[in-house]
Amino acid sequence: MRKSRSLQSSPAQLARGALYLLTLLFLAGFFVPRYRGIESMLDLLLGAVTSLPDFVRGLVEYFRNMPGEQFWPSAVLGAGVGVVTTLFAALYHRNSGIASRPAAWRVVLIGIAGTLAGAASAQVLNVPLQHCTYAPDIDRTQFRLGLAVTAVSALLALAPLWALLRRVHSPRLRDRTGKFANTPLAYAFLLPTLLVLTLFLYYPTVSVMLTSLRRKIFPLPQERAVCLENYVSLASDTIYRNSLGTTLLITALIVLLSLSLSLAIATLASQKIRYAGLYRTLLIWPYAISPVVTGIIFLSMFRESGAGLINWALRSTLGTAPGWLTDQTLAPWVIVAAAAWNIIGFNILFYIAGLQNVPQDLLEAASLDGANRVQRFVRITFPLLSPFTFFLLVTNVTYSFYGIYGTVEALTPNGGPPLGPGGIDGGATNVLIFKLYTDAFSSGAPAGLAGAQAVLLFLMVAGLTVVQFRFIERRVTYEA
Structure with missing residues (x-):
């Protein structure tokens, strides 16, 4: 046997x-x-790893030789942010029922911990700056920016402290699921991912931030620290401000156009008809095309002087041929149309999946109560699609900021029609990601300015994402 x-x-x-x-x-x-x-x-x-001891010794030597008038303002501000926010977090946990009324000695310990954590964490971002914003000869604008950087830096260590405070005050979970829960093997499995993130995400991010604080002296290879001058110069740059406005306008148009069209098409494609799978595949395939190829396709359509398909049809029927890519008003709309067409397949894919999960018994009950098709869609279907809409809103905003460079480069290589005499105000399609790439790889442009643009672009997208999660997710319906 x-x-x-x-x-x-x-x-x-x-x-x-x-x-x-x-x-x-x-x-x-x-x-x-x-x-x-x-x-x-x-x-x-x-x-x-081998340079870590040298780094620690250099850090100790840096703080030992740093003037007190540059160190103490950052430490005091960080300590103030730490004690106020930590006590506020403790009070919030108590009022929300997470913790009982704390004793006086516990409040004192929490305040001391927040003060020390804020003062120490305030130095994290000030060390790369070499505390330059607190130098005696610094201008007022950079000093104010330095105060904001110090406050943000103080929060870096306070967020883990608040999480620890919440964990202490929260009821402990008795049943912990997972085979590797609370075992060293779980951290061993996470180690490869942490290494990849460190090498290809965290290290480049830190390098870009350090680059944004320096300026290369052309034509010499030396660089010099300029504190926050690159950020201040961007704030006063007319081209950059116009590029920011253009980016926000194009992003809003792409998001509105792509989400509305994809929902309408997905609603039609989700009907029970013959060859529905084939139609859905044909609707989704534009997402597989790169933005550069998308730009080339739309270039063949909107090419001027009768060479493009659109102008050929308009000239043959109406006797007109607009300058789609040379007109300051029309060029951004071509970018919006191309980018929305490129991302619309991705949106349709998720909306079709969401429409298939809408309970049919709710629609049938509403139909028996006298609700027409529009009312059923507005009152039942669309609210149940809110998780998909929220996810697509976040991804479409990120795509509109980062993913349209290839489309802009293919359709308007110089950033679009010039704005102002001689293009002194930039271009009509000179979005932030296009300006960043152009400034980073053009000869003679300071690399520090491109680094500052990259940091600001990241902060904008991160801020918009936080705002969406903070205010829009509240209206998301996750249950039928």
Whole structure:
């Protein structure tokens, strides 16, 4: 009996062994040709680890030699932010029922912890700045920006402190699910992801931030620290301000156009008709096209002087041929149409999935109560689609800020029709991501300005995302 059972299981064991062997061969075929890159990455990690003691010694030496008039303002401001916000968080937890009324000694300890954490965390962003915003000869604008940076830096350590405070005051969970919960093996599984994020996200982010604080002296290779001058110069740059306005306008138009059209098309495509799967596939495939190819497709349509398909049709029928890509008013609309067409397939995919999950019994009950098709859609279907709409709103805003560079480059390589005499005010389609890329890779442009633009663009998108989660998600209906 045992012999027959082993004979029966041997083919499965052979198949499993062959699968393991194929997996190993695949991994070897992937990593072996790239051993030089892996070796460079390991050298980078080893260099970062070995340079850590030197970094700590340099940090201690920095604070030892730093003038007190530059250190104490940041420490006092960070301590003030720390004690106020921490006591406010403790009071919020008490009033929300998470914690009982704390004793006086506990309030004192919480205040001391918040004060120390705020004062220490305030130095995190001031060290790269070398506390330059508190120098005696700094101008008023950079000093005010330095105060804001210090307040934000103080919050970096306070957020984990608030989370710890909430965890202490929250009722403990008795039943913890998960095979690796509270075990070192769980952190071991997270280590590869943390390494990848550190190498390709956190390290480049820190490098860009440090670059934004410096300015290259052309044509010499040296660089010099300029504190927050790059940010101040961007605030007074007319081209950058116009680029910001253009970006916000184009983003709003792309989001409105893509979401409204995709919902309408998804509603039609979700009907029970023959070959519905084929129609849905054809509707979704534009999302697989890159923004550059999308720009080329729309360039063939909106090319001027009768060479484009749209102008050929308009000239043949109406006798007119608008300058789609040279007119200051029309060029942004071409970018909006191309970008919305590129992302609309992604939106349709999610909306169709949402429409298939709408309970049919609710629609039938509303129909029996006398509600017409429009009323059923407005009162039942659309509210139940709010989770999908909210998700698509966040992704479409991010795409409109970051993902349309290829489309703008293909349709309007110079940033669109010039604004002002000689383009002194920029271009009509010179969005922030296009200006950032142009300034970063054009000859003679200071790299620090491009770094400052990258930081500001990231802060704008992050701020808009936080606002959407803070105010719009409240109206999202997750249950039928």
